Amino acid sequence: MPKENLTDILFCHWQHTISSFEVDQVAAEKAFNLLVEAYSSSDRYYHTLKHIYHVLKTIDNLQAYTRNLANVQFAAWFHDVVYDTKAQNNEEKSADYACELLSNLGIPPSNITAVACLIINTKNHQAAADDFDSQVLLDADLAILAANPVQYREYANSIRQEYAWVSEAEYIVGRAHVLERFLQRQRIYFTTLMFEVGEKPARCNLNAEIQYL
Numbered sequence: 001m002p003k004e005n006l007t008d009i010l011f012c013h014w015q016h017t018i019s020s021f022e023v024d025q026v027a028a029e030k031a032f033n034l035l036v037e038a039y040s041s042s043d044r045y046y047h048t049l050k051h052i053y054h055v056l057k058t059i060d061n062l063q064a065y066t067r068n069l070a071n072v073q074f075a076a077w078f079h080d081v082v083y084d085t086k087a088q089n090n091e092e093k094s095a096d097y098a099c100e101l102l103s104n105l106g107i108p109p110s111n112i113t114a115v116a117c118l119i120i121n122t123k124n125h126q127a128a129a130d131d132f133d134s135q136v137l138l139d140a141d142l143a144i145l146a147a148n149p150v151q152y153r154e155y156a157n158s159i160r161q162e163y164a165w166v167s168e169a170e171y172i173v174g175r176a177h178v179l180e181r182f183l184q185r186q187r188i189y190f191t192t193l194m195f196e197v198g199e200k201p202a203r204c205n206l207n208a209e210i211q212y213l
Contacts (some may be wrong), residue, residue, distance in 0.1 A: 006038060006049055010111075013056050017073045020176050021167075023105045031101050038081045046158035047080045051144075060142035065191050071111055072133045074102065075118035076140065085163050091123040128191055135190035139198075142188060145205055146198030152205040156212075172213045179206045 039049045055076045078098035095116040127134035189195040
C-alpha cells in the first residue's frame with residue numbers, strides 16, 4: 001500500500017477517534033502529522049505506520065472486548081511513538097509523549113491516565129484478568145505473530161534490521177530468549193477471538209523462527 005494512501009486511511013482513523021472529544025481541528029491535524037513523522041523515521045523497519053494500521057485494524061475486530069475503545073485506540077497510536085532499540089525506557093517515554101500531546105488537545109485527564117497505563121503495559125505484554133482494554137491492545141500488538149509464514153518472515157527480517165547494530169551471535173541469543181518467553185506462556189493471546197484464531201499459528205511461527213535462528 002502506498003504511503004500516501006496509508007496516511008489518508010490512518011487520518012480517517014485518527015479523526016474518528018478524536019470525534020468523541022471536543023478537539024480543535026487544526027491542533028488535531030498537527031498532532032497527527034507529528035505521529036506520522038515519528039513513525040516514518042529512517043531507522044524503523046517494522047515499527048512504522050503500517051504497524052499502527054494493523055494494530056488499529058485488529059482493535060476494530062476486537063472492539064467488543066473493550067471497555068473504552070477510544071483509550072485503546074489512542075494507546076495504539078502512541079505505544080511505539082518513541083522507539084530506540086538501544087534504550088530500555090521506550091514505553092515510559094511513549095507514555096509521557098502521549099500525556100503531553102493528548103493534554104494539549106484537551107483530552108480529559110482520566111482518559112490520558114488510562115492511555116498511559118495501557119502503553120506501559122506493552123513493556124512486558126502482561127495484563128490483569130479484568131483489564132480488558134490492555135488485553136485487546138496487547139493482542140492487537142502481537143497479532144503479527146499469527147500472520148501467515150511469509151508475512152511473519154518479513155516481520156522477523158524487519159525486526160533484525162532495526163537491531164542491525166547488534167552482532168549476529170548476540171542477536172540470535174537475545175531474539176531466541178524473547179521468542180521462548182512467549183512460548184512458555186500458558187497462552188499468548190488474552191481475548192477469546194485471538195486465542196481461537198491466532199494461538200496455534202503464532203506458536204508455529206515462533207518455533208519456526210527459533211529453528212531458523
